[in-house]
Amino acid sequence: MVATAAASPVLETTLPGRTQGTGSRILAIGDTVTTFMSVYGGATSGTTLDLHYAPGVSEPRGSFVEYDRMVYPLAYNGYLSDLHTFGSLRGEAANDDAWDEGVILPLLARNVLFASNNGRTFSVDFAPLFPQAAALTDLSPDMARIEGLAEAMAANLLKSPYLADTHGTALAAPVLDIRDLSGLTAAQLSPYSAPAIRALAWEIILKANNLTGSSIPADWSNLNPAAAARFFHAPGLTLSTGTRDMEPLNIYSQLTRLKEAKTALEPVDLAATFSDTVLTSLVAPFGLTWPRPTTGAHASFVADWGTDPNALTAPLAPFTLSMAKAVQVHGSFPNLSQGEVFYSGFSLNADKRYVISATITPALAAGSEVLLDLPLLSRSFTFTGSGGALGATTLTVNNTAPIYHPVRIRLRNPAAVQPDVTVTLAFTPSL
Structure with a gap:
């Protein structure tokens, strides 16, 4: 039944296009959302979620949440600067997801994780990276x-x-076992690997419940979801001074949460449970090292461009952007692989006016572009071909100096694989 007015209920199947009533399905969906929120606190990407469901109705993508407002322009209210996120649950007769918590819960979790990226030092809120609901092995560390x-x-x-x-x-599809890494090579176990991270997370769940390595379902029934809940929440600002993040959020950001002191509401002392010795052995099978390396590729996911960059006196080192490990999702490349997204940053002691230029070798193919995002300026610049120079741009110090400017550079071609390119950025002082 659906009540269009409290005093005038109508039989749902008498509505146009409805041959089947929803019955208890809406209540089941709501119960799943409530269960999720009771442990993790929220269930949306930071704004209103319009999650559509109707028996017999399915979108080609199945069950999903769409984060790109350009897909549904009416989701954005420009007058109120308010964005509704749209999503849909599969309701087709051959596969109805209303009762499938194994489908609904990951959608809600992805919402919360996406929201926790917003407003961080290395987030680009005017051009965020959108989750693709695909557990790929070579993602940028924040997407992994x-x-x-x-x-x-x-x-x-x-x-x-x-x-x-x-x-x-x-079963409408094969059961997903989040522990299963049998199809991966050793090189695909890393901080960039979503399958490795989710398998590690299961071991952390078990350890937090004093069930290390248990493969006995009867033991799992005793799990307390609240025991490991903190591990899944984003930490505070990660630089030691607490003034900004030192890098984009990643699996190491989450592991450090296990070292925090127990709060009064938590059922388990995670810091006592996850000693360095325990973490060292726990993370090793998943391609991670603990304590975190202080040198090498995993020491930091951000290149340090120092203070007051000046191409005339200290040119920046070139870097490579690569689609070698890019994978198509829903028929296009999301351009979120480890080699396609490059993070860096620099500090400024005073306002500076720069001509920003890029040299790209070999030249980009038609349809490819390199995006330079400067979040503090809320500006994004696009380079094609062999690159080029932009008009003079003023970078500001709008608070106590020095001010840190995060940078994100991204190779983008959703339709085809762009061969590797070497990019050299230059910040040349201008009068």
């Missing part, structure tokens, strides 16, 4: 965090590493 933790957050609530998409008493 989102895609890896989302399904583990669901498993924590379900008290099982198995996520099922069902239809009645049958």
Whole structure:
């Protein structure tokens, strides 16, 4: 039944296009959302979520949440500067997801993880990276965090590493075992690997519940989802001074949460449980090292461009952008792989006027571009071909100096694989 007015209920199947009533499905969906929020606190990407469901109705993408407001322009209210996020749950007769918590919970988890990226030092709020709901093995570290933790957050609530998409008493798709890494090579176990991160997260869930390595379902039934909940929440600003993040959020950001002191509301002392010795052995099978390396590729996911860059006296080192590990999702490249996204940053002691230029070798193919994002300026610049120079741009120090300017550079071509390019950026002082 659906009540268009409290005093005038109508039979749902008498409405145009409705041949089947929703019955208890809406209540089931709401119950799943409530269960999620009871442990993780929220369920949206930071704004209103319009999650559509109707029996017999499905979108080609199945169940999903769309974060790109350009896909649904009416989702954005320019007058109120308010964005509604749209999503849909599959309701087709052959596969209805209303009762599938293994489908719904990862959607909600991805929302929360995406929201936790917003407003951070290295987030680019005017051009965010959108989760693709694909557990790929070579993602940028911030995307690997989102895609890896989302399904583990669901498993924590379900008290099982198995996520099922069902239809009645049958399976609509193969069961996902978030522990399964059998198809990966050693090189695909790393901080960039969503499957490695979600499998590690399951081991952390078990350890937080004093069930290290247990493969016995009867043991899992005793899991307390609140025990490991903190691990899935973003930390405070990660620089030691507490003034900004030292890098984009990543799996190491989450591991440091296990070292924080127990709060009065937490059922487990995670800091006592996860000693350095325990973490060293726990993370090793997943391509991570603890304590975190202080040198090498995993020491930091940000290149340090120093203070007051000046191409005339200290040119910046070139870097490579690569689509070698890019994978298509829904028919296009999301351009979120480890080699396609490059983070850096520099400090300024005073306002400076720069001519910013890029040299790209070899030249980009048609359809490819390199994006330079400067979040503090809320500006994004696009380079094509062999690069070029931009008009003079003023970078400001709008607070106590020095001010840190984060930088994100991204190679983008959704339609084809762009061969590797070497990029050299130059910040040349201008009068």
